[in-house]
Amino acid sequence: MKRVGRLFESVLAYENMREAVHQALRGKRDRREARDWTSSLDANLERVVAQLSAGTFPFGRFHQFVIFDPKERVITAPCFEERVIHHAIMNVVEPYLDRWLIDDTFACRKGKGRLKCLLRAREFAGQQPWFLKLDIRKYFDSIGHDRLLGLWERRFKDARLLALMSAIVRCYRTDLGKGLPIGSLTSQHLANFYLGWFDRFVKECLCIRGYVRYMDDIVIWLPDSSSAQRTKLVVSEFLSGVLDLQPKAAPYANRTVHGMDFLGCRVFPSHMVPNRRSRVRFRRKWQALLDAHGRQELSEREFQARATALVSFISAEGVASFRFRKRTLFSTAVRGREARPG
DSSP states (O other): OOOBOOOHHHHHOHHHHHHHHHHHHTTTTTSHHHHHHHHTHHHHHHHHHHHHHHTOOOOOOEEEEEEOSSSOEEEEEEOHHHHHHHHHHHHHHHHHHHHHSOTTBOTTOTTOOHHHHHHHHHHHHTTOSEEEEEEBTTHHHHOBHHHHHHHHHTTBOOHHHHHHHHHHHHTSSTTTTBOOOTTOHHHHHHHHHHHHHHHHIIIIISOOOSEEEETTEEEEEESSHHHHHHHHHHHHHHHHHTSOOOBSSSOEEEEGGGOEEETTEEEOSSOEEEOHHHHHHHHHHHHHHHHHHHTTOSOHHHHHHHHHHHHHHHTOTTBOOHHHHHHHHHHHHHHHHHHSOO
16 A cells, blocks of 8 residues: 655645635634634744644643533534644545545545435345444544554655644543544544544455444444354454454344444335434424524524424435424424413
């Protein structure tokens, strides 16, 4: 595999840095940190480029907060200045990563995404009678810095780019020597890259065609139960021995005709429906949205935008959810009328 070099200068190019600023500003223009930094844009860009060239940029300025949807996660967001650098790096590096990744990896890639992953999963479910499903225990927290950077060096040979990525990776949980911060652009791509080696093992060494991955959610389709059991042992050994990762539980094998929970849906060979967790979340979120609108905490425009986003998630292409949506929306409308004074 040919390694890629001479990328560091492209990262620091003025046009690329300016583009990275615009990307970092998306959804953040009203924040004081972003306004203050861009008020002296040229001076700040000149300083950042000089620090990166000298290897003296102080990485590791994060702020953390917790979210609880769908489960508790600690989000570690970099400061605005570091966000700009992350975008500048990925503008240059992402095309090389994307060409290296296999077609059936769908997270953090342009033209891919959750829906296309689900459609591909349904396609494979219609071709093979068994599936093997696994995901990784505390994936982002389990990625070893040394192993990750060693694999990165097998793809890129630019010494200054390698030093820059090392500084970014090692500024987080330095004492443990492992873990990537959830909430960082580079973390998403590095995590996707790390399991890209598992993708290639499955495709090139095990020669398995039926395979999809969405970050650390992985499914393999196989012709029979014995193949599923053999594959379970082999892939678990690769994950633990080569990548130092552990599945959340023993990889789960079953017949495709019984359906499989994957990315918020129940995938069958002929169709997909929202799974139980997605239905419960939809009802809860829809009711909370109606309550907020009833208390006049949301404008009509905000209510419509959030309602559209909520309904679009549950009614994605290929997902049979019309009856569920109709039943849910009708029941909440009836309750709303009953709650109004006569």
